[in-house]
Amino acid sequence: MPLDVAPISRSYETQRTLNPPGIPAAAPLPTGETDDTRRIRERFGDDIGAAGLHNGNQVVYVKPAQLKALAAFLRADPQLQYETLIDVTSVDRSHLPLNGDDARFQAIYQFRSYTRNQHLTLVTNCEAAASPAPSADHNETLLPHIDSLTGVFRGADWPEREVYDLMGIQFDGHPDLRRILMPKNWPYHPLQKQTPLGGEEVPFTLTWDDPEFETLGAQILPAESAAPDLPPGMSRENMIINMGPHHPSTHGVLRLVVELDGERVVSIDPDLGFLHSGFEKTAEHKRYKDFVYYTDRMDYLSAMANNLGYCLTVEHMLGLEIPERAQVIRVIMVEMQRIASHLFWLATHVLDVSGTGMSLLMYATRERERILDLFEMVCGARLTVSYIRIGGVWQDLPKAFITELKDFIRVMPQKIREYEAMLTDAPLWQERLAGVGYISREDGLAMGLTGPMLRGSGVDWDLRRDRPYSGYEGYEFEVPTSDRGDCYGRYRVRMEEMRQSIRILQQAVDTLPSGLYKSNNRKVSAPPRAELDVSMEALIHHFKLMTEGFHVSPGFFYHGIEGSKGELGFFVYSDGSAKPYRLHVHGPSFNNLYAIDHISRGEMLSDVVTNIGSIDIVLGEVDR
């Protein structure tokens, strides 16, 4: 019996709300110019459709034929030096009003120059498929296509596979264009607009007569065994073993197909998507304010950072000012979250490497529990917090919070010293980490790695310092780096990051201003409960917000923050309505995990486990 994956259409989910005329609208073209766009125009002339600033980001529209040449130019030109391709995404514009010859699919690339501290967005139309009507069934020849950038930036490999899998854009010249998240025989591309969200009718009546209950506990899905495919490039002459998706050391449901020559790793092919939950598609059906709750569940070890990344992106598109106090509270929360996430990384890393290191798991979770208690104090939840909301934070800090936090700041440095005393100079720890999982600076940049993975290879970059948000420019802290490029270097970087986070926390507590904890703009953030009793206007605002939400003017914007695992970016495409037209999440774990094959080659099988721990992945974010 084949898997029944017929998309279920729930009309109440996709119903268009009553929108004012002019909605939906396509994103406007960029205006003005910058040095970089001028330089690109000089070189490419008419092949550049439009170039300039859009929502504060540099945006360049390029003709598909010149995409590859432009990417190579961006990378090689000494005046541009865009070393890294951060992200690849796409948008299906079939629900937007388009002019006759506008392409339906657009691919969108985010480039970053670390040396020049510049960010550039490249937009290009995908050439239409041979037949204009895209069919719902899977037919390769009908897919729109565009040149692959894998030849220029190695790191384009996985992001392009993701776009192919979810959006159905074919990348010409991609060495290995397979599905990456969905099962390999999945019949359609879920992010295309004609594909419904799917899911099930929610049974509103629950009686035992419901046919729903007849199947309870019975197997619906067949668990038949299919002969596994040999990933391309692997040879049966070597031993091929399967790690995961149920494996204690893969930090969740990751499957690695490892090709071994004796005990040495020849190559690794990660199989992702066992936790694919359709976040991006779901976002298109939720109002802006309602997607905050979903962000918690992506990187569930740093929910606060996810909240912040999303809120900042939408707030920037709205042009919303955030009160001073709210910004400081946000910084406190995000830095606490960074420590909590690093503690969990440390605990599981030690557990994986030593096999029996239960003690560090116990110690590190002891401190982590303190942080979770503090979270619980402010919002009532430990893990899925949704505390940072669009416009500020959910509620003000309770009175006891600051005292508790100060106590935490007081004891934490001592605890970090304790962990380091157990590990840093321990011969066993050094033996397992030093020289293992080496990645050079150049490779790290070409693969689009971010966060501690990049800093561990000597790239001095931290979005908090270099492209500050939420008032990070006002704090004094150092960005630890290491030139070692191995697991040990990354270990040192993360340990030092925890210390720096405490430093930031200390400064934030000392300077916490009084004032509003969320924006006073009633069009975006709900009025306080007390106001509803006395003000009719507040009541109306509340009603409008809860039933309709707020509208974001048409356009798109990418914003990245420094999450605990690397650059956490959100790309939002708005058509002017109250729901995102397209939302894409750049999860740092996804790009960093790409390095696993490269850094493990030639090493022992047991080092693979060390490398997974050292990359610090969360599968919720990898698979989204």
Add this chain to the structure above:
Amino acid sequence: MGLEQKVPEGILTTTLDSVINWGRANSTWPLLFGLACCAMEMIATGTARHDIARYGSELFRASPRQADLMIVSGRVSNKMAPVIKRIYDQMSAPKWVIAMGICASAGGPFNNYAIIQGVDKIIPVDVYVPGCPPRPESLLYALDKLREKQARESISADRLSQAEEQLAIEEIIPLGA
């Protein structure tokens, strides 16, 4: 397997039942198996503060053959579902399942193409734990509930499930071949 095979037909096992149930309820070993966010709370339950060892369940086993309890801690995607079913089949009877969190119970916030609306669509569930994620205390309460259920079980009824299990094993043998 094990004890109940040695009990011949026709012998009353009422007293044995309580002894065996007592043993089972106090050493229910969970499968070391995390899916999503809820798994973090499952790990938290395993650490010193919440101390699942009080229930005799601190020994998380990575091999399904050594585990009695599957805690489905998180959302089950279409891609993962056959894997979960396979792991469940590989566990030896008696076995129990806790659906931890709203995702494993009913799909939760993810009513979409990717997520199965409740793990009970593929395997039988003994205890459902609400919450997103359930707090460690809720998981411990679920273990309490499971004990109540275990206390009502009888090894003579287990015989049936053994026959079923034999079937399941026969089903999966060609996989290894």
